[in-house]
Amino acid sequence: MSTVFIVVVGMLTAASIYMFLARDLPRVLIGFVLLGTATNLAIFVAGRVGSMLPPLVEPGAKALAAEAANPLPQALILTAIVIGFGLTAFALMLVVKAYGAFATISIEEVDEAEPRPVKPQPEPLAPAFRQKQEAA
């Protein structure tokens, strides 16, 4: 079964990267969610799968039965799912707001913070200095 999981996690990761690289923000957001799911699955599988028994201590027993599922990855994934949800909600708001501000959902058109290619230009003189120079 773990072989299948390896393929599943690989496929999910590939799908999420493919969506990450999309030109529109909603698709990027979907890639974001998928990457979370893929990671959760990877953690789950890394803690070894096989048992169908939930990690509950039997009434009367003092310790977890040996054949129960591994509880540690489950705890980690629970935290991750909730945090991922919060993050997705926040990112979604940013996407909506970005559309409001730039009227586009295309990543490449939202580039206010990016540098434009520099063209070498003759050194500009401040107007005050230019006058001074001419006077001199």
Add this chain to the structure above:
Amino acid sequence: MPGLTTLALIGPLMIGVAGAILLALLPIRRPAMAASLAALACLALYLPMLPVISAGGSLFAAFWGSTSLGIVGGLRLDGLSLIFTLLITGIGALIFIYAAGYLSEDPRQKRLVVFLLVFMIAMLGAVTADDVILLFVFWELTSLASFFLVGYKHESLKARKAALQALLVTGSGGLALLAGLILVSIAAGTTSLSGILSAREAVLAHAAAAPAMLLIILGCFTKSAQVPFHFWLPNAMAAPTPVSAYLHSATMVKLGIYLLARLNPLYQNEVLWQGILTFFGVATAVTGAVLAFRETDLKRVLAYTTVTALGTLTMLIGIAPALSITAAMTFLVVHAFYKAALFMVAGIIDHETGTRDAASLGGLRRHMPLTTVAALLAAFSMAGLPPFVGFVAKELIYEAKLELGQTAAFLILGSFLVNAATVAIACVLSWRVFFGEARGFTQAPHDPPKTMLAGPILLAILGLVAGGLPTAFGNALIDPAVTVVLGRPAEVTLKLWHGFNLVLALSAATMALGVLFYLSWERIVPRLRSLEAMDRYGPAVGYERLLAQVIAGAETVTTTIQHGSLRGYIRTLFLVIATACIGTLIIRGGFAWPRLEAPVDPRLGIALLIIVGAIAVMVARTSIQAVLAMGLVGFATALIFLSFGAPDVAFTQFAVETLLVVILATALMRLPLRRRDLRTGHEKTVDLAVALGGGLAVALMLAAVLASPFDPRLSLWFGAESVPSAHGRNVVNVILVDFRALDTLGEITVLAIAAFAVVALLRRTPETPEKASQSPNLAKSEGSR
């Protein structure tokens, strides 16, 4: 006496620093005069040391050092240092007085004065430092200070370029120097300069001795404007005249000469050292002399004669015998006197007539008698006329070369021509400008205020006095310095009159040829100027090209890395991750191929559902379809959790996935949701390749993890401690709320912050596109709806 020594060595630096800070902070009305007082105070501290030094002593004072860095730290004053400190402080004091007059109407005078003072401290530190690292720090400080001084008229493009050029040339030379000094101190086992000099054998026997020497020479050559680095010096004439008079006559450009002289005891018997210094010295002297004849701007002419003088000094150090070192030290002082005076005279002429063009000026004598006297006296010294000290120096130079015999014939010829050219230039600067018919000015100029005249007149008279008392001058100043540079005392007495001999004949011939050059000056200058090849080729052009290429290269790198495409950044990110993962697996041999089990598990169907969902997300035509496919993946994952013993996770996943799909679908309704994937087919192929690479990397890593042995200790501990320690039977819950309770608290906090942020974002502005009417993008997206 130790207290006095410390005071004499460290006192000037303290005075300079305190003076610079006070000048910068306090509203002092005449900052230049105050700075002149500071320079005089420094001079007054150094001067009492003259008897000790003349008697052959040297003074040492501990200064800043760092044991952890192996920097010894210390200042030393000996014959060589003393000459420089006296020149720096003495000429400095005169320059400050001159600046008070020259810049009396300049509102920024204070800034110039403060930087000049900083420069003076740096020079004093550099020539008295007894530690190579300390020396280097002061050395670079002079470069920095000169950057601000040359670029003082920062509104002029020319000044900025000249300042940058001087900084880049001397700065890169400084780097070479640092490397050379470090190599030498490794070989000597100490950074102390006197320690290095006394560890001569060890330094010369070291494997890197020759590279170290070449690097040091490179540093000195850039600083002292030797060919092929001479081009920055004339350009630095964009500085105000007080700066040129100070930096480019007596101080900054002599620093390279200082270090060459300082290290001469170490290298004087090395053939390479002698050869390089002699060859480049002569080349520099000749180049400067030729280029001086292409200029008519007084300051640029002076700058090229400075290049000539620096070349002569380098050559004299390279020749090495006692006579030539004596000549070098004498000429060093002589040159500082007359060159500073002539620079100041050039500034006065510029100040009074508004032009520095030697070709158009003439007959200033009648209007500026005192300036004329100063200029004449200085020019006589420059031309090497008796009884001026310049004559003493020139005689010595000729004598030193004649001593070498026939092998040095080309040296004699070179310096004969160079000296003749110097005589001609001296004539241009004095005779042509001040005598003959009056021209080159409209209003009648007059002598400048006393402040501006004091410097040139005093320096010119000093040249005369030193020439008149050559023995005293030699014994007090020159001999101690020569002893330091040679490493042993030299038995050379400075004399004004050597009798009728070959040297005197050479001097007379030089005069005659010089006057001949001067008479044909008006014809030589246009001839040389019309040689355009001299402008088109040469190190200056090379510098421009190199600089342009560096900038172009930087632009290429920037636009390649910072291309501004978010997709590109993300692609790079994932490619790096994938390469790093797969690369590590290849290097470390971590590939693990999972064994294929019999696929009879019914849960396999769920796994297939995820894969189908993932593919559906990728090929979805509209965003809404992609959201639905994403939901499919989420629910299938929840089913996986459920069927592998993780019901809590499964329920959380169900809840979150449902919410996500609903929220995404609702929120995305406001967006052009039915928009298709905007990528072109080619882009999609590339992206798919990147995505598959990333997926493969993650899959391989997971396979490697699964193939390695599982360590269950932590899980077992949680399983065993859950009931006894936390009284809970659901181990996952116990981990979350007991064992990792702080984590969970943090998680809740993050969620709360995200919720607040979302609410704040939602409240701020309406979500309708603000630029809807202007933006062409919206039209596109409307069209695709």
